Amino acid sequence: MLKLTFSGHESFHCRNLWLKKGYDFLRENHKFSEPSAVVDLGVGKNMVSSIDYWMNSFGLAKKNNKFPEIAEYIFGKNGVDPYLEDNASLWLLHYHLITENFASIYSIFFNRFRKLQIEFNKNQFANFIKGKCEETNTIFNGNTAKRDISVFLRTYIKPHKLTGNIEDIFTGLFIDLSIIEPIKKFDEEEIGWYKAENKDRNEFPAEVLLYSILDNNNYSNSISFEELLIGPNSPGNIFVINSNCLLNKINELVSKNKSITFTDNAGIRELQLKGNFDKLDVLRRYYEK
Numbered sequence: 380m381l382k383l384t385f386s387g388h389e390s391f392h393c394r395n396l397w398l399k400k401g402y403d404f405l406r407e408n409h410k411f412s413e414p415s416a417v418v419d420l421g422v423g424k425n426m427v428s429s430i431d432y433w434m435n436s437f438g439l440a441k442k443n444n445k446f447p448e449i450a451e452y453i454f455g456k457n458g459v460d461p462y463l464e465d466n467a468s469l470w471l472l473h474y475h476l477i478t479e480n481f482a483s484i485y486s487i488f489f490n491r492f493r494k495l496q497i498e499f500n501k502n503q504f505a506n507f508i509k510g511k512c513e514e515t516n517t518i519f520n521g522n523t524a525k526r527d528i529s530v531f532l533r534t535y536i537k538p539h540k541l542t543g544n545i546e547d548i549f550t551g552l553f554i555d556l557s558i559i560e561p562i563k564k565f566d567e568e569e570i571g572w573y574k575a576e577n578k579d580r581n582e583f584p585a586e587v588l589l590y591s592i593l594d595n596n597n598y599s600n601s602i603s604f605e606e607l608l609i610g611p612n613s614p615g616n617i618f619v620i621n622s623n624c625l626l627n628k629i630n631e632l633v634s635k636n637k638s639i640t641f642t643d644n645a646g647i648r649e650l651q652l653k654g655n656f657d658k659l660d661v662l663r664r665y666y667e668k
């Protein structure tokens with residue numbers, strides 16, 4: 380495992396419109412380091428740094444003066460969903476946030492920590508991060524980890540305690556995906572526990588599942604069901620879906636495409652992709668419905 384990276388968000392979770400705002404800003408050949416960025420983006424200096432951080436975390440920033448194809452596809456001039464009105468776009472961004480691994484806490488949580496415990500509190504997650512830092516010779520800072528966990532949770536969960544800042548309450552980017560839920564344990568008054576449980580997610584688009592498979596360079600044309608369910612950066616890990624949901628989505632893909640087959644021989648289950656696939660064409664079939 381490579382060294383882990385934390386902080387950089389300035390304690391701001393990513394707001395719904397920040398990625399579109401950041402994309403447009405970079406498209407006009409601006410840089411976040413420019414003194415005028417505060418005026419151009421209409422946010423404070425720390426928020427400018429935060430938008431810069433999130434663009435990189437989602438893998439949407441320019442590299443070699445060129446946007447990644449997913450950035451153009453969602454937010455470009457003819458982008459399919461620049462204002463993120465479709466949950467499919469949120470699932471795609473959630474996927475890229477984890478697989479980009481610029482903000483290590485997301486990959487740690489979905490690929491590793493959640494395998495050990497579905498229900499957790501902040502201290503347990505912080506201790507797990509500390510252990511991973513020790514494994515990778517990464518300097519661990521308790522206060523930094525605490526801030527990262529707070530931002531992480533605000534990305535997925537609507538705050539339990541209402542504050543005067545409405546933006547803080549409703550702008551967690553992935554709240555509508557219901558991936559992580561607050562729970563009460565031991566009759567505590569405060570909600571200090573959370574749950575991220577693999578579920579049937581009927582609303583989850585099969586096309587996003589196929590996109591994630593095609594985007595994973597570790598997959599060949601034949602992939603075991605087990606690898607798709609629990610392997611590194613697998614659909615099961617990232618999209619928090621159970622085996623029944625994964626099987627249903629695979630069957631949906633098979634029914635729509637003759638170049639996709641799924642076999643179950645003597646308990647060995649395998650997905651096979653025959654021919655060439657374009658992952659963005661796969662998404663177009665969804666967005667053009």
